[in-house]
Amino acid sequence: xxxxxxxxxxxxxxxxFHEPAEKLMRWNAVAAVVSLLxxxxxxxxVVLTRWQAVHLLxxxxxxxxxxxxxxxxxxxxxxxxxxxxxxFAGSTLLKARLATPKMAWAAFWLMVxxxxxxxxxxxxxxxSVMFTSYAPMGAHPTFYLGLILFAVGALIACFVFLGTLVVxxxxxxxHGSIPLVTFGAVTAAIIAIFTIAAGAIILxxxxxxxxxxxxxxxxxxxxxxxxxxxxxxxxINVSAHVxxxxxxxxxxxxxxxxxxxxxxxxxxxxxxxxQLASAHHLLADPGLTSHWKIFNTSYAMYLAVLASMVHxxxxxxxxxxxxxxxxxxxxxxxxxRKAPWSNPAFSSMxxxxxxxxxxxxxxxxxxxxxxxxxxxHNTLYVPGHFHATVVVGTTLAFMGLTYxxxxxxxxxxxxxxKMAQWQPYVFGLxxxxxxxxxxxxxxxxxxxxxxxxxxxxxxxxxEFPGAAWLMMALAGITxxxxxxxxxMYLLITVWSVFLGKKIQTPGFQHVRAKDGIAPAPxxxxxxxxxxxxxxxxxxxxxxxxFALAMVFLTAFVLYYFINWKYLSTVWPLK
Amino acid sequence: MNAERIExxxxxxxxPVMQQLLDNPFLLLFLGIAMPTVLYIxxxxxxxxxxxxxx
Ligand code: HEM
Ligand SMILES: [Cu+2]
Numbered sequence: 001x002x003x004x005x006x007x008x009x010x011x012x013x014x015x016x017f018h019e020p021a022e023k024l025m026r027w028n029a030v031a032a033v034v035s036l037l038x039x040x041x042x043x044x045x046v047v048l049t050r051w052q053a054v055h056l057l058x059x060x061x062x063x064x065x066x067x068x069x070x071x072x073x074x075x076x077x078x079x080x081x082x083x084x085x086x087x088f089a090g091s092t093l094l095k096a097r098l099a100t101p102k103m104a105w106a107a108f109w110l111m112v113x114x115x116x117x118x119x120x121x122x123x124x125x126x127x128s129v130m131f132t133s134y135a136p137m138g139a140h141p142t143f144y145l146g147l148i149l150f151a152v153g154a155l156i157a158c159f160v161f162l163g164t165l166v167v168x169x170x171x172x173x174x175h176g177s178i179p180l181v182t183f184g185a186v187t188a189a190i191i192a193i194f195t196i197a198a199g200a201i202i203l204x205x206x207x208x209x210x211x212x213x214x215x216x217x218x219x220x221x222x223x224x225x226x227x228x229x230x231x232x233x234x235x236i237n238v239s240a241h242v243x244x245x246x247x248x249x250x251x252x253x254x255x256x257x258x259x260x261x262x263x264x265x266x267x268x269x270x271x272x273x274x275q276l277a278s279a280h281h282l283l284a285d286p287g288l289t290s291h292w293k294i295f296n297t298s299y300a301m302y303l304a305v306l307a308s309m310v311h312x313x314x315x316x317x318x319x320x321x322x323x324x325x326x327x328x329x330x331x332x333x334x335x336x337r338k339a340p341w342s343n344p345a346f347s348s349m350x351x352x353x354x355x356x357x358x359x360x361x362x363x364x365x366x367x368x369x370x371x372x373x374x375x376x377h378n379t380l381y382v383p384g385h386f387h388a389t390v391v392v393g394t395t396l397a398f399m400g401l402t403y404x405x406x407x408x409x410x411x412x413x414x415x416x417x418k419m420a421q422w423q424p425y426v427f428g429l430x431x432x433x434x435x436x437x438x439x440x441x442x443x444x445x446x447x448x449x450x451x452x453x454x455x456x457x458x459x460x461x462x463e464f465p466g467a468a469w470l471m472m473a474l475a476g477i478t479x480x481x482x483x484x485x486x487x488m489y490l491l492i493t494v495w496s497v498f499l500g501k502k503i504q505t506p507g508f509q510h511v512r513a514k515d516g517i518a519p520a521p522x523x524x525x526x527x528x529x530x531x532x533x534x535x536x537x538x539x540x541x542x543x544x545x546f547a548l549a550m551v552f553l554t555a556f557v558l559y560y561f562i563n564w565k566y567l568s569t570v571w572p573l574k
Numbered sequence: 575m576n577a578e579r580i581e582x583x584x585x586x587x588x589x590p591v592m593q594q595l596l597d598n599p600f601l602l603l604f605l606g607i608a609m610p611t612v613l614y615i616x617x618x619x620x621x622x623x624x625x626x627x628x629x
Contacts, residue, residue, distance in 0.1 A: 165599055177597050186599050190606035197607070198615065224618045228610065264596050271602055275610035279618070288621050296614055 005097055006510040012503070013251075013408045019510055020101035021091035025084045025409055027108060029402070032080035033493055035115065036395075039072035040486045043479065047434075051476025052454055052469055059451045063128040066449065068119065070131035074390060075150070075233070076115045081398050082188060082240050083107075083157045088405075089185030089243065090164035096173040099163030103156055110153030118146025130449060132230060135206055135217035144207035148200070155196045158189045180257055180264065181250070184243025187267045192236045194275055198228035220287045231278035237390055238308070239270055241352060241397035245315045248349040248397075251404055252340065255322040258314045258542070266314075269307035277301040283373040290370065297368045305365055312357045313549055316350075317542040324535035324542075332537070332544045342421045348400025351428040355392030359435050360385060362556050372563050375570060380475075381442025388435040391482075396428050399489050406493065412500035420492050427485025433478030441471035 006019040045065040048056040057065060091098040098104060120142060121127040127139035165186070168174060178186070202225040208214040246263070249255040257263045279296035282288055323335035340346050363385040367373050376382065406414055414420050446453055446468050453468070455461035537543045595601060 162599060162603070177593065183596070186602065187606075190599075190603050193603065194607045194610055201615075218622070220622050221619065224622060225615060228615055232610070261592075265592075268596060268602070271606040272609050275606075276614050278610070278614055282618075287625055288618060292617055292621055300613065 003097065004101065005512050007095075007097075007512075008510045010408050011505050015092050015408060016095045017409070018091045018097045020104075021087050021098035022409065024098065024101065024104050024108065025087050025092075025405075028080050028084040028087070029405070029409075030497070031108070031112060031115075032077050032084065032398075033490065035072045035076035035080060036486065037490055038119070039069050039077055040483055040490070042066075042069040042072065043483055043486075045069075047476055047479035047483070049451065051473055051479075052452075053473060054476065055452070055454075060125070060128065062451050063130070063449075064122060064125060067128045067130050068122045071118060071122070072115075073395075074131060075147075078237055078390070078394060078398075079150075079154055079233075080111065082192075082236060083111075083154065085240055085244065085398075085401070086157065086161040086185050086189055087164075088409075089182045090161045090168070093179050093182050094164070094168040094174050096164055096168030096171060099160055099167045104160045107153040107156035107160065110156070111150050112153075114146045114148070114150025114153060116146070117142050117149060121146060132226065133206070134226075135209070135219055135222040138210055141207060141210040144203050144210055148203050148207060151196045151199050151203070154192065158192050158196075161185070161189050177260075180260060181243050181247045183264055183267055184239055184246060187270050188236045188239035188243065190271055191232055191239060191275060195229055195232035195236060198225060198232065202226050202229060220285060223282060223285065224288070227278040227281040228275070231281055232275045234386070234390060235270065235274040235277075237394040238274070239267070241356070241394045242267075242308075242311045242315075244397045244401050245311065245349055245353055248345055248400055248404070249315055249319050249322075252343060252346045252349075253319050253322040255318040258317045258321065262310060263314055266307035266310040269303050272303070273300045274304040274307075277304060277368065280368040280373070283368075283370050284377045293370055297370065301368060305361070308357075308361060309549075312353060312361070312552075313545060315353060316548065317545040320542040320545050321535065329535050332547055335544060344403045344420045344424050345400045347421075348396050348403070348424040348428065351424060351432075352393050352397040352400065355388055355396070355428065355432050355435075357552060358555065359432060359439075360389035360393055362559050363388065363439060365556070366560055366563050372567055375563065375567055376442050378448055379442035380438045380446045380448045383448050384435045384438030384440075384442055387431060387438065392428060392431050392435065396424065396431070399424065399427070402489075402493055406496050406500070407503060410497050410500075411503045411505075412496050413503060414492065415495045415500045416492050419488055423485060423488040423492060425485075426488060427482055430478045430481035430485055434475050434482055437471045437475035437478060441468050441475065444468040444471065446472065 004018075004020050007016050008019070008022075009016050042065045045057050045061065046069050048054045049062045049065075087098060087104070090096070121140045122143070124140055124142075127143040129137050129139045129143065133139055133143065165178070165182075168178075177183075202222060205214055206217055206222065209217050246257065276296040277300075279288075279293055280301070283293055283297065319339070320335045323339065328335045328338045339350070363381070367376055367381065367385060403414060403420060406412055442448070444465055444467055446464060453464055453472070535541055540546055589597075
């Protein structure tokens, strides 16, 4: 069997692309963006229905849209993009040929087929079971079948990635350890493999149940195993977007991690502990003991939270060091003020970091505490929290990476560069608004997945405070702005990729690499030494980041204890 | 080329244990699957199946 060993070196970035890998990255990225488009259109219906004054859709449509919104966004957009990131981190960053491109294509088409079949089932109208599809609520068999096909495809892609690591090692395309960004991708792939295995354990029996081959599915068993899949898949996102943060810091600033050892250990903590947090979805379920709940969501999970805080510090810390060495060394925050705020790759990445940490992280730890979970369980606080993590955190980080990839991977100039400067702010800030207002409404008791909190014509009505209605209206308004921001991203990317000005490179050619080793890229800017004399203040190289960390800690502690106080007033026992 | 290879195979210092762990994706894969399988799935499922059935 002949192996394609053709590579090209990108003249702008010095990155090395293996021909088949490059094509796969492009197609996976395009499939991702199409899913984002569908999910974004559906978001209009969802958010305008929950804005009570508009109340756009009838109930059956609302649940149908909500189901498809969740799946296209959380599963298809994110995972297609992640597969592109895996191939980039495996093949391009290691300068290695992608292992078995044929399998990678099979994986891609399985994923496409799965996404189509699943969307078809929801479109039929008899599978509006939300993306959690809790048994005994049943969907059409094609709902589960689509998810299974998609998952098998994604699993194959993960193994292609691991195979690429083996190829790179065997063909000696790198020395020593793999780069940190690739290590982050390894973390994501490992968590993905567990995630998909858990999904198979629960979705295959549920599929068999839907066609009548299995008599019943126990609901608690379903929820427990399903969340090993549903929650862990969010941790793939966390690992992937953290890897993207490191990548963008390196690309935009030439920043080197403050400590490779610390960052890698933090990823190891993810591998060991992050997935246990799945238990936070069952905190209100009877049948599981507090031992199991508290071990998995507290003791073990805090080690993973610690890891996130490490990443949240070392990424801005490394940027601060790089900036100070460039001469932005005055005061605490000159490095940040003089950062390239009009570069969408940077602004996306930085808002992703701040939004993920402050909004997603703090709310996540609060709601992952068994007692406090009772305050907000099944309210809109939950979507508020995860729109901070998975939209402001993951989606925005991926958007930022796209702005880097369009010239490098697709060899096109970004069309509408002015709009591209604004896009991360419109999307990111509005989405932070959506998260905050949904959390606000949830704190006031507004349930999630609820078609009408006005209870029109209902015998058992409940009167929500006026503030709750206001929160829903504000979520509606910021939601529409966020959708506009998402539309800007889609317009810019699609236009650039298909109609944008081609970047012409004289003398461009694909080069056959000897022994599978790609031609060496141009040397990157010299590594920043471990010691940085003359920068920083007060004996610290990154005092600004330290100050930010203290602000974070204060916000965290205050918010955490306010919620305990709040819990004490929920059921006044006198 | 050959000399380079030999040099490559004989690192100056022994690789620390922790780094050996971090450099081995398949060992990490094993750990990343074993931990949640035992602590979350197996433990959780055992609790569920040991619940008494209502009559
Ligand atoms: C573009 C702007 C977006 C808006 C305005 C928006 C709005 C909403 C709202 C209001 C809900 C809650 C509905 C309810 O529980 O009643 C919701 C649910 C959800 N959203 Fe979004 N969203 C957006 C983007 C995204 C993105 C990018 C993702 C994932 C990456 C995402 C993932 C989800 C998921 C998983 C649900 C839960 C569905 C369920 O409960 O089954 N959303 N969205
Ligand atoms: Cu979760």
